Amino acid sequence: MSTPGEERVRWRPEPIVERVEAGPERVRVYEVSPRDGLQAEAAIVPARTKVELCRRLAAAGLRDVEVTSFVPPSWIPQMSDAEDVLTALGHQDGVRTVALVPNRRGLERARAAGARDVAVVVSATESFARANLNAARDAALDTATGVVGAAREHGLGVRGYVSMAFGDPWEGPVDRGVVAGMAAALAQAGCSTVALGDTIGVANPGQIHRTVRAVTAAGVPAEAVALHLHDTYGQALANVVAGLDAGVREFDSSVGGLGRCPYARGATGNLATEDLVWLLHGMGIETGADLDALVGVSRWISARIGRAESCSRVTTALIAAAGQ
Amino acid sequence: MSTPGEERVRWRPEPIVERVEAGPERVRVYEVSPRDGLQAEAAIVPARTKVELCRRLAAAGLRDVEVTSFVPPSWIPQMSDAEDVLTALGHQDGVRTVALVPNRRGLERARAAGARDVAVVVSATESFARANLNAARDAALDTATGVVGAAREHGLGVRGYVSMAFGDPWEGPVDRGVVAGMAAALAQAGCSTVALGDTIGVANPGQIHRTVRAVTAAGVPAEAVALHLHDTYGQALANVVAGLDAGVREFDSSVGGLGRCPYARGATGNLATEDLVWLLHGMGIETGADLDALVGVSRWISARIGRAESCSRVTTALIAAAGQ
Numbered sequence: 001m002s003t004p005g006e007e008r009v010r011w012r013p014e015p016i017v018e019r020v021e022a023g024p025e026r027v028r029v030y031e032v033s034p035r036d037g038l039q040a041e042a043a044i045v046p047a048r049t050k051v052e053l054c055r056r057l058a059a060a061g062l063r064d065v066e067v068t069s070f071v072p073p074s075w076i077p078q079m080s081d082a083e084d085v086l087t088a089l090g091h092q093d094g095v096r097t098v099a100l101v102p103n104r105r106g107l108e109r110a111r112a113a114g115a116r117d118v119a120v121v122v123s124a125t126e127s128f129a130r131a132n133l134n135a136a137r138d139a140a141l142d143t144a145t146g147v148v149g150a151a152r153e154h155g156l157g158v159r160g161y162v163s164m165a166f167g168d169p170w171e172g173p174v175d176r177g178v179v180a181g182m183a184a185a186l187a188q189a190g191c192s193t194v195a196l197g198d199t200i201g202v203a204n205p206g207q208i209h210r211t212v213r214a215v216t217a218a219g220v221p222a223e224a225v226a227l228h229l230h231d232t233y234g235q236a237l238a239n240v241v242a243g244l245d246a247g248v249r250e251f252d253s254s255v256g257g258l259g260r261c262p263y264a265r266g267a268t269g270n271l272a273t274e275d276l277v278w279l280l281h282g283m284g285i286e287t288g289a290d291l292d293a294l295v296g297v298s299r300w301i302s303a304r305i306g307r308a309e310s311c312s313r314v315t316t317a318l319i320a321a322a323g324q
Numbered sequence: 325m326s327t328p329g330e331e332r333v334r335w336r337p338e339p340i341v342e343r344v345e346a347g348p349e350r351v352r353v354y355e356v357s358p359r360d361g362l363q364a365e366a367a368i369v370p371a372r373t374k375v376e377l378c379r380r381l382a383a384a385g386l387r388d389v390e391v392t393s394f395v396p397p398s399w400i401p402q403m404s405d406a407e408d409v410l411t412a413l414g415h416q417d418g419v420r421t422v423a424l425v426p427n428r429r430g431l432e433r434a435r436a437a438g439a440r441d442v443a444v445v446v447s448a449t450e451s452f453a454r455a456n457l458n459a460a461r462d463a464a465l466d467t468a469t470g471v472v473g474a475a476r477e478h479g480l481g482v483r484g485y486v487s488m489a490f491g492d493p494w495e496g497p498v499d500r501g502v503v504a505g506m507a508a509a510l511a512q513a514g515c516s517t518v519a520l521g522d523t524i525g526v527a528n529p530g531q532i533h534r535t536v537r538a539v540t541a542a543g544v545p546a547e548a549v550a551l552h553l554h555d556t557y558g559q560a561l562a563n564v565v566a567g568l569d570a571g572v573r574e575f576d577s578s579v580g581g582l583g584r585c586p587y588a589r590g591a592t593g594n595l596a597t598e599d600l601v602w603l604l605h606g607m608g609i610e611t612g613a614d615l616d617a618l619v620g621v622s623r624w625i626s627a628r629i630g631r632a633e634s635c636s637r638v639t640t641a642l643i644a645a646a647g648q
Contacts, residue, residue, distance in 0.1 A: 018534055240562065278557055
């Protein structure tokens with residue numbers, strides 16, 4: 001048998017590229033770690049670190065980054081520095097920086113801070129709307145479409161989220177007819193993309209197929225549908241494969257798997273950007289991202305928030321393979 | 325916003341079943357934890373615990389279990405109790421217990437211990453054959469086909485493994501023509517199933533499709549192809565989805581993610597059985613396994629080998645959701 005000395009990995013692991021027939025040439029990776037990631041971490045990260053994170057993500061080739069949220073500080077203290085982050089960040093060529101806005105007040109704050117792109121959130125379930133958005137489901141949708149209309153009038157780009165689009169911790173499986181209706185309403189109001197959120201990570205490939213089909217049947221073009229998958233049960237990448245098969249061309253992820261749904265107990269982090277990029281590059285799909293650079297950002301931010309190691313499987317495995 | 329008290333999960337998480345069109349009705353889950361799992365753990369587990377593990381796995385509905393390996397004890401001390409485990413286990417109705425045999429001597433020991441089903445291993449790469457099988461690649465294939473022939477003459481069922489069928493730590497991407505040739509040789513020699521091993525977990529969905537196609541084109545029927553996927557880079561379930569799409573109907577997994585390739589530095593555990601079963605059941609595919617029972621086995625064996633918690637994402641998430 002081999003001795004330990006002979007066991008050294010001589011091949012530097014990297015994605016083995018094998019294109020999947022009929023697969024897309026390119027997919028958009030929508031980075032959510034500065035907002036969805038850091039808002040869920042216990043540690044309060046200084047604005048300057050958030051700005052540095054956004055700059056490092058852009059330097060790693062990510063072109064669409066959700067950088068902060070203009071929610072009332074009393075709701076999410078981690079986002080109380082939204083103005084500081086957005087103004088300090090300024091505009092970077094070729095990078096779309098998106099700010100989440102929960103209501104008109106948030107939109108006004110975002111505009112005052114120079115936002116060019118914003119995102120709104122609705123919930124496909126009544127329970128999560130009341131727990132997370134502090135409103136009834138339909139009232140939250142009215143608020144969101146109103147914000148979308150106002151943002152469009154001011155020439156801002158808008159992204160819409162439908163949270164709890166697959167399974168809800170209080171209600172279980174979600175009615176895809178409701179998801180399709182809300183996605184269509186957001187698209188009609190002016191959202192360029194509608195992200196379907198598996199907020200607690202319980203979706204499966206069959207459900208991804210059927211829900212995406214229901215959403216496109218409701219009038220939302222497939223190219224306007226994104227998937228925001230959480231990896232709670234380790235199913236996120238399996239669902240990405242199903243999403244690609246269903247025609248989805250934009251996926252949300254968070255470097256180092258930063259973030260968790262702060263309201264759904266038991267939920268774990270977002271899909272790690274490195275793990276998503278490894279899969280996509282392996283399938284011969286371009287993302288524009290530099291995997292090595294992402295691994296560096298993952299290690300850096302994980303250390304900054306006091307994590308012993310990154311939550312990304314790819315980053316962890318690459319570090320182990322390198323014997324670091 | 326909700327207060328912690330309101331955040332309790334009221335819905336007990338379980339796979340949301342949504343059949344995938346054209347998906348199979350049933351898939352075979354081939355359990356490898358007693359062998360591939362425990363041989364890689366540092367702790368030496370007593371034979372009685374291994375037997376108890378096999379019984380609990382069978383009670384959880386798993387019908388195909390690789391229980392031990394008749395390798396020379398000097399190679400893998402963890403398997404030095406192969407005779408004790410197989411004889412103590414005896415035969416259980418409806419459960420196929422498989423013993424790995426590296427050579428003729430191993431086959432004789434297995435037969436003497438009452439084995440009815442055995443498994444042989446070859447390597448698709450020269451480096452891994454020399455490091456893991458102590459022989460040149462082609463010599464190892466000759467040994468394996470000889471063992472298969474002898475086992476068949478004695479009326480035993482035989483499973484074949486092609487290790488390093490996708491990526492090799494020393495050589496990088498693997499020639500699928502070699503994989504197809506070795507798989508065909510094992511099938512012709514009498515193996516009822518040939519498992520393609522992603523020993524270091526670097527395969528991707530495109531490679532799974534192309535390699536399975538190359539293997540079936542070489543004359544191995546799709547129903548005789550299995551996938552043995554490691555989850556090193558978190559890609560195993562994405563590859564299962566690709567494997568199902570390519571016609572594969574048997575997948576290897578290890579309860580609690582027990583096991584790692586002991587010779588490939590940086591490799592982590594096998595695909596966790598609970599995570600695989602969650603995916604398959606969610607897709608409306610029957611496995612015969614009881615997920616709750618598997619979670620119980622996962623927690624039990626993890627504690628037995630001194631792990632703070634199971635390496636299965638599903639088990640970890642279900643425990644968190646239950647607030648345990």
